[in-house]
Amino acid sequence: MAETRNCTPYAALVFFFLFYLLVIDLCCQCRGENTDDTTMYELTRSLYGVPSNWKPQLDPCTWDDAICSRDRVIAINLAQSGISGSLSPTHGNLTSLTSLQLEFNNICGPLPRLSKLSSLRKIYLQANSFDSIPSGFFIGLSSLQEISLDDLPLTTWSLSQDITSATRLVYFSAINAYHTGLIPDFLGSLSSLDILHLSYNLLTSPLPSSFVGSILTKLFLDHQQSRDKISDWPIPDLSNLKVLESFEVHGNSLMGIMPQSLAACLCLRIVNLSNNMLQGPLPSFTIKSFIQLLLSNNNLTGTIPDSLAQIHILKILDVTNNNLSRDMPKFHSSVKVETDGNPNLCNNSDSRGEISSPTSGAPSPLDKLSIVGIIIAGVVRIACSVGLLLYHLIKKNKKKFELSIENVNAYRDEPKSLHMSIQALKMTTNNFSEDFILDKGGFGIIYKGNLSGTLITVKKSISDFMGQNGQQEFKKEIDVLKKRRRHRSLVPLLVALGVGIPFAGH
Numbered sequence: 001m002a003e004t005r006n007c008t009p010y011a012a013l014v015f016f017f018l019f020y021l022l023v024i025d026l027c028c029q030c031r032g033e034n035t036d037d038t039t040m041y042e043l044t045r046s047l048y049g050v051p052s053n054w055k056p057q058l059d060p061c062t063w064d065d066a067i068c069s070r071d072r073v074i075a076i077n078l079a080q081s082g083i084s085g086s087l088s089p090t091h092g093n094l095t096s097l098t099s100l101q102l103e104f105n106n107i108c109g110p111l112p113r114l115s116k117l118s119s120l121r122k123i124y125l126q127a128n129s130f131d132s133i134p135s136g137f138f139i140g141l142s143s144l145q146e147i148s149l150d151d152l153p154l155t156t157w158s159l160s161q162d163i164t165s166a167t168r169l170v171y172f173s174a175i176n177a178y179h180t181g182l183i184p185d186f187l188g189s190l191s192s193l194d195i196l197h198l199s200y201n202l203l204t205s206p207l208p209s210s211f212v213g214s215i216l217t218k219l220f221l222d223h224q225q226s227r228d229k230i231s232d233w234p235i236p237d238l239s240n241l242k243v244l245e246s247f248e249v250h251g252n253s254l255m256g257i258m259p260q261s262l263a264a265c266l267c268l269r270i271v272n273l274s275n276n277m278l279q280g281p282l283p284s285f286t287i288k289s290f291i292q293l294l295l296s297n298n299n300l301t302g303t304i305p306d307s308l309a310q311i312h313i314l315k316i317l318d319v320t321n322n323n324l325s326r327d328m329p330k331f332h333s334s335v336k337v338e339t340d341g342n343p344n345l346c347n348n349s350d351s352r353g354e355i356s357s358p359t360s361g362a363p364s365p366l367d368k369l370s371i372v373g374i375i376i377a378g379v380v381r382i383a384c385s386v387g388l389l390l391y392h393l394i395k396k397n398k399k400k401f402e403l404s405i406e407n408v409n410a411y412r413d414e415p416k417s418l419h420m421s422i423q424a425l426k427m428t429t430n431n432f433s434e435d436f437i438l439d440k441g442g443f444g445i446i447y448k449g450n451l452s453g454t455l456i457t458v459k460k461s462i463s464d465f466m467g468q469n470g471q472q473e474f475k476k477e478i479d480v481l482k483k484r485r486r487h488r489s490l491v492p493l494l495v496a497l498g499v500g501i502p503f504a505g506h
Contacts, residue, residue: 036060036073039093047085047107050078072096079124080104087112095119103127103148115140126150126173138163145192150175156202159184166190173197180226185210194218199248202226206233212240219244222272223251235273237261250274250294258283258300265289273298274318285311296320296338304329304345425449429458 040060044050051064061068067075073094079101086109099122108129114120118140126148132155138144144166150173158181163169170192180202187193188210195218203224211219234256238244244265250272257280262271264286272294281302282295288311300322308317309329317331321341328347331337339345428449429436438457439446447458 035093036071036096039088039090040066040073042088042090046088047083049082049084049105051081069096074119075099075101077101078105083107089113092116098122098143100124110134111137113137118142121145121168123147126152126175128152131155133157135160136162138166141166142168144169146171148173149177150197152177154178156180158182159187161186163187164189168192170194174201175220176200178202181205183208183221187211188214191215196220199223200225204228207236209236212237214241215243216241217243217267218246219248220246221249221252235259235262235278238265238268241265243267246270248272250276253277255279257281258295260284263287282308288312290314292316294318295322296341298322300324303327424451425458428456432458432460 037060040054040063041056044054044056054060054063054066060066060073061071065077065081066073067077074096075098076094077099080103083102083105085107087107089112091112092114093116095116096119097117098119100120101122101124103124104127106129107125108131110132111125111130111134113134113136114123115136120141121143122145124146127150130152133149138160139162142165145168147169148171154177156178158179161184163172163184164186167190169190171194172187173195175197176199178201179198182205183198183203185208187196188208191214193214193216196216197218197220199220199222201224203221204226207219207221233254235249235254235258237259238247239261245267247262247265247268248270251274254273254276256278258273258278260283262268263283266287267289268287269289270292271290272292274294274296276298278295278298278300280300282300282305284305285307290308290311291313292315293308294316296318297320300319302324303326304317304319304324306329308314309331312332314331314335316336316338318338319342320338323344324339324342325344326346328337328339328345339347426432428451429447432445432447436447436449437445438448445460447460449456449458
C-alpha cells in the first residue's frame with residue numbers, strides 16, 4: 001500500500017505532461033488547417049512592393065497592414081502602397097476577411113472570384129489596372145456594404161443580376177469603369193442602396209422605373225461617354241424618391257422640361273442638370289430644401305420663379321447660357337446667382353446679393369456718395385491711429401534708449417574717421433531693416449551694411465538691456481577696438497555713435 005501511495009504523484013505528473021502534449025498537438029493541427037497562411041504566402045509571390053515583413057517565415061498576423069482576429073486574417077489595407085503584380089485566385093480563400101483595401105496601386109489582371117467571402121463588407125479597388133471582372137463576381141458576397149471600382153481600365157462590361165445577392169449593399173461606385181449598356185433595372189431592388197456613382201461610363205438608358213420608391217440619397221449619372229449617351233428622354237418622375245438629396249445628371253443630352261415633381265422632392269438639396277438640352281420654363285419650387293441648383297447651358301425659357309428666392313438655405317443658382325427673360329426676383333445676399341448669357345433677363349440692382357451678370361445696373365449717385373464718405377472716414381481714422389502710434393513709439397524709444405552726454409563725449413577725442421551721422425548709418429542698414437540682421441545678442445543686434453561700396457557690420461546696443469555694467473562693457477569694447485584697429489583677428493572700428501540710440505559700427 002505504501003508503494004502505491006508513493007507512485008501516485010508521479011503518475012499524476014505523467015498524466016498532465018501527456019495531456020499538455022496532446023493540447024499542443026491539437027493546436028498545431030488546427031493551425032495547419034488554417035488556409036489563411038497559405039493564401040497570404042501566395043500573395044507575397046504574386047504581388048510586388050508589399051511591406052518588408054511580409055515573409056513566409058513570419059506569422060501573417062504579425063505582418064504590417066494585415067489585421068487578424070483569432071488567428072484569422074480579417075482585413076488587408078495596402079492602399080497607396082506602390083503595389084504591382086496581380087491577385088492570386090487563392091485570395092478568395094480568406095473566408096474571414098471583412099475589409100479589402102487595395103486602392104491607388106498598379107495591380108493588374110482580372111479580379112479574382114470572392115464567392116467564399118461571405119463576411120466581406122468593404123472592397124476598395126479603385127485606381128488600379130485590373131482589366132476584367134469575372135461573371136458571377138458578386139455571388140456569395142452577402143455581407144457586402146461598400147465597393148469602389150472607379151478608374152479601372154476594364155473591358156466593357158455590364159452589371160449582372162448576381163449583384164442582387166449583396167442585399168446589404170449601401171455604397172456602389174464605378175466611375176469611369178467602362179460600364180456599358182442600360183442602367184440595370186435590378187439596382188432598384190437593392191433595398192439598402194444609399195449612394196450610386198456611375199459617372200463617366202457608357203450608359204445609354206434613362207433611369208429605370210424600379211428606382212421609384214428606393215432609399216437612394218445620392219445619384220450620379222453625369223458625363224456618359226458613348227455616342228448614344230443618356231439622351232432623348234425626359235427627366236423621370238422623382239417624387240417617390242423620398243430621401244433623395246443629390247441628383248447629378250449633367251453633361252448628357254437630356255431633353256424636355258424640368259418636371260414639377262423634381263421641384264417638389266422633399267429632401268432634394270443639390271441638383272445639377274447643366275450641359276443638357278432641357279427646354280421650357282422653370283417649375284414652381286414648393287420645397288425649401290435646395291442648396292445648389294445648377295441649370296447652365298440648356299435652353300430654358302420664361303422667368304426665374306419667385307419661389308426660388310424664398311428658399312432661405314439656397315447658396316448657388318446657376319442659369320448661365322439659357323434664354324430666360326424678364327425681371328429677376330430678389331435673392332438674399334448670401335446667394336451666389338450666375339446669370340450670364342441670358343440677354344433678355346433684367347437684373348435689378350436692388351434685387352439680389354452676389355450676382356454675376358454683364359447687364360447689372362450701375363450704382364446710383366447716392367450710393368456713390370455713401371461709398372466715398374465711408375472711404376474718407378476710414379482713411380481719416382487710420383491716419384489718426386497711425387499718428388498716435390508713431391508719437392507713442394518715438395516717446396517710448398527716446399526714453400528707453402537715451403544715453404547720457406558723457407557716453408557721447410567719451411569718444412569725441414577720436415579721429416574724424418570715427419564720427420558718422422545717425423542718418424548715414426540708417427542708410428547703410430536700410431533703416432535697420434530686419435532683412436539686414438546678422439545676429440542678436442543679450443546687449444544688442446548686429447546688422448550688415450554697405451558704406452560707399454564697403455561691407456560693414458553695425459552693432460545696435462540697447463541701454464535698457466545693458467544696465468550700468470553693460471554700458472561699462474560697451475566702453476571697454478570700444479577701447480579695445482580703438483587700440484587694436486589693425487589686428488588681424490578683429491574687424492576694424494569705423495565709428496562709435498551715441499546720439500539718441502547707441503551704435504557701434506565695425
